[in-house]
Amino acid sequence: MKKQVALSKINPKFLEGIAHRGLHNDEYTENGMKAFENAIKHNVAFEFDIHLTKDNELVICHDENLVRTTGKEGIIEDLTLKEIKDNYRLLDGGEIPTLQEVIDLNKGKSPMVIELKVFRKNYKPLAARFKEYLPQLDKRDTLIISFDPRSLWPLKKCGFIRSLLVAKSDEYTWIFRHTVESVDLDILLFEEKRVKRYVKKHFTNAWTIEKEHQLNYVLPYVDTVTFQYLDPKKVKESLKK
Secondary structure, rough: HHHHHHHHOOOOOHHEEEEOOOOOOOOOOOOOHHHHHHHHHOOEEEEEEEEEEOOOEEOOOOOOOHHHHHHHOEEEEHHHHHHHHHHHHOOOOOOOOOOOHHOOOOOOOOHHHHEEOOOOOOOHHHHHHHHOOHHOOOOOOOEEEEHHHHHHHHHHHHHHEEEEEOOOHHHHHHHHHHHHHHHEEEHHHHOHHHHHHHOOOOOOOEEOOOHHHHHHHOOOOOEEEOOOOOOOHEEEEHHHO
């Protein structure tokens, strides 16, 4: 999809920066309700990751293992939602959120970027379960992303902008860029000439921007950035320029 077509289909707020895993900090754990509330409070779009539980529910966490954000070992895909809710708490004391809880919290206040986290090749059931939530989501206010294009392909006819995450370490997935509407690129990829050519005509995001010098580096090539540990106001001002 050409850049201008994609841009016409999304909320312009996406172009002011996207808070990575919510607007988290030392007080608010990433991918927790407090981090999402903080993003909403600051009127910034936010990104989060969804996993499929053992009983086919969608919960939010970046890693498949809960240990980093809770201090307790546990593979999400091996646990039921009840087991997660009963036995795990984020480091800030909050519960592991479900997708439904975040939708209910946000109520369309801030645009959302939802990453589908494939684990053990579960891209088909993950996409199928997520598809059930699409009627609750506004097409202009929601971007759907994944490193695994197979989780995005079943959503082709749903009308949402889908973006392929491409990491420098798994650059081979670049060949699938034309199967989705946009790309979401590791900042290390912008040193390549083929990438610089491509992004001129296609909606492009860069991740994950943590330093001001990284932001300045990608600004000539991108439409927006996914950031953390930066002031959202400064990110917005830089992107406007």
